[in-house]
Amino acid sequence: MSRPIIHADILLRLVRSGSVSRAEKLLDRMHPADVATLFGQLRPAESQLLIDLLFSSRRAGKTLSELPSELIPQFLDQVDDERLAQIVLRVPPDDGIMFLEALEPDRRARLLASIEVGRRKELERLLLYPPGTAGSVMTPRFLALAKTATAQQAIDAIRTLGEQVEAIFYLYVVDEDGKLEGVVPIRRLVAAPPERRLERLMLADPVAVLASSPQEEGAQLVAKYNLLALPVVDPGRILLGVMTVDDVIDVLQEEATQDMYRLAGLADEDRVFSPIHTSVLKRLPWMSINLGTAFAAAGVVTMFEGTIAQKVILAAFMPVVAGMGGNMGTQTLTVITRGIALGEFEFDRAFRVILKNLMVGVCMGAAAGIMTALVAWFWQSDPLLGLVLFLSMVGNMAIAGLVGSTVPVLLKKLNQDPALGGSILTTTFTDVCGFLIFLSMARLVFHLN
């Protein structure tokens, strides 16, 4: 399976050395998806050359519709309006609006104005759905018939329209208003007697998603019920489009990447092969916030300078309490964020979930506290220090469980990304509280100032 990668490497070298005609020949033998991933590794002048090659070999549409979303802004800077309009018209409409959505409003309006009215209207309808909704990833081209049509008529319709409809997995059955009544898998159609009517073949009242719902909701339904495509409807169940399984895979993969990235404080554009300056620049904002919270924690410690001066061993154990709380917080955030993404979590169970994580924090704190107390006792011969460590460990890990579960649940309720900022907030709490609880308890128990 390593042939595509070898091809990609050769193409990379040909583009870098400017060997246009050999690159063109290789392009012919490569899958568009393999070509598209190369853009992440090219310098601006090189990707400009590859774009030229794609246009001259008439492979621009197929290749650029495979472009990962994080590379689209860079690509848009490198094509003029005429070429961009060509691409938008050549790719399926749901891919076309991916480009349009990433444009600044002026350029988008200019571009749309240059497109003939039929296609423009189709694109404008899709643009009504904000990025991230099911409507924004649906294809508006599907095959729908009345329930009185026969299997043979349906097969004829597929033969006629087949080339225009992106991917036919199901035939949809609608009433005269376009309201979704049922769905017939193509396979069932093929196996049916030619004269059988669709109403006898269809599965009635199929599961559907609202165009205004988050795209993840549609993706979760496809994943849960093992579908190949999901009807996208308006509140009156009028069929508007279809979300296909290949888009669903993209949505689920992007979603998982985003959650992992947000838990770590990373921007989407920060990839394995993105240039050093991209990684650095994109990390600076979160790093500054992180640093700010670290100073807040440091500020707490300075309030106890006298305490530490009298009993320096506290400085050694202080990061243990904060660090274990940080781990507990990250674990709690991870479980809940992933549970939300997998559709395992509903808000009406929020209280139970938060309570559970508080209890897990207390138990984990007790376990970690006992181990730490024993170490302090035997290593430092200081049972009182062990007691202080035990109590502050329980307190800090309980806080970690509480904050680590409340933050994502609240963010989700407010329709925000549950992972966003959660880790910053949680580690700030566990650092500040960890130092505060541990040092103030030590001051009290050892009568320090």
Place this chain on the structure above:
Amino acid sequence: MSRPIIHADILLRLVRSGSVSRAEKLLDRMHPADVATLFGQLRPAESQLLIDLLFSSRRAGKTLSELPSELIPQFLDQVDDERLAQIVLRVPPDDGIMFLEALEPDRRARLLASIEVGRRKELERLLLYPPGTAGSVMTPRFLALAKTATAQQAIDAIRTLGEQVEAIFYLYVVDEDGKLEGVVPIRRLVAAPPERRLERLMLADPVAVLASSPQEEGAQLVAKYNLLALPVVDPGRILLGVMTVDDVIDVLQEEATQDMYRLAGLADEDRVFSPIHTSVLKRLPWMSINLGTAFAAAGVVTMFEGTIAQKVILAAFMPVVAGMGGNMGTQTLTVITRGIALGEFEFDRAFRVILKNLMVGVCMGAAAGIMTALVAWFWQSDPLLGLVLFLSMVGNMAIAGLVGSTVPVLLKKLNQDPALGGSILTTTFTDVCGFLIFLSMARLVFHLN
């Protein structure tokens, strides 16, 4: 779209209150996938009751094949061999071996012996592929014809065999030895003239995955090339089975969960609704290791007790240096782990990737170092402390970039999970090195002992 959840809640209550007949009626109206997810929230006696209900209402096969993999061990403890054999026979073979694989060898052998020879052989062939390989998730039932067959013959074959083959998306074309020659999408078949031969309809030499390859490799191919199913072959390209897109979605989702969980040190069974004792018990092993590394870092600090006693402010800045290194390490791990999962990373570029992350670490360290130095200068009026902070920040974040990229790349090369243990190792390094660099440099610069 909230109906399934309301149903699930009612069913939960009916099962808990033991209202058998009402629960049975509700079961009839629910999708098996919605019923299966309930098992995660039931106590043993309750899930026993639900299992009984599923068997009495003849819905056990459909429902239990939707069981999330982390709940299977618990389920296996609750059914006797006779019922388990029923399930294994009723579900598609790729789901059946999911249960068999989770059994201890004795019980598996006993169970297989009770199954009639034809089905047993099919299952035993699948069991040859270790869990996690493409072979272990493929379905061995597919439709393959010779290239001389016509479109009409193919459609007739689908009509005849349709019910036995799990999901038909493509028709495969094989030679007399069973070697894969091509693939015909069903849609193309439907649209073709009846007398056209498959050799003129097929896409030749389709992409395929080796049965012994990791399941993620197959899943990545399906995701990348937007396929509905992927042929699984032996080294001689003999067609053995098919990996379907619904299994691929499961593989990709599980993979993402595992990566996130491993980065946070969590076990697969530790879910939003798993009982408190499960979460606590499953977290204890990793927590103990974490605690051990925290003590190692504390041990480093005790080597500098004299230093800190003379300049207590070091205790306040010490966790800042370690913490920022820890963040950098986690970010590096996250980018690389996700890059590996998305198929963006190949080992022959390992050196470039490690070098990049080392450089990013140096740059980020310089940026964080300047900010921290300024804070130390203006807040503590201590420019020398600022210098020490700057240098140790650069050093520690460079180490974070180096270790955070080398560990997952090496683990991947050794065919281990790249996320496993990576975060423990990285934070240990950044804590120990952070304290060591910062405190020893401070000792030197301020002439402390």
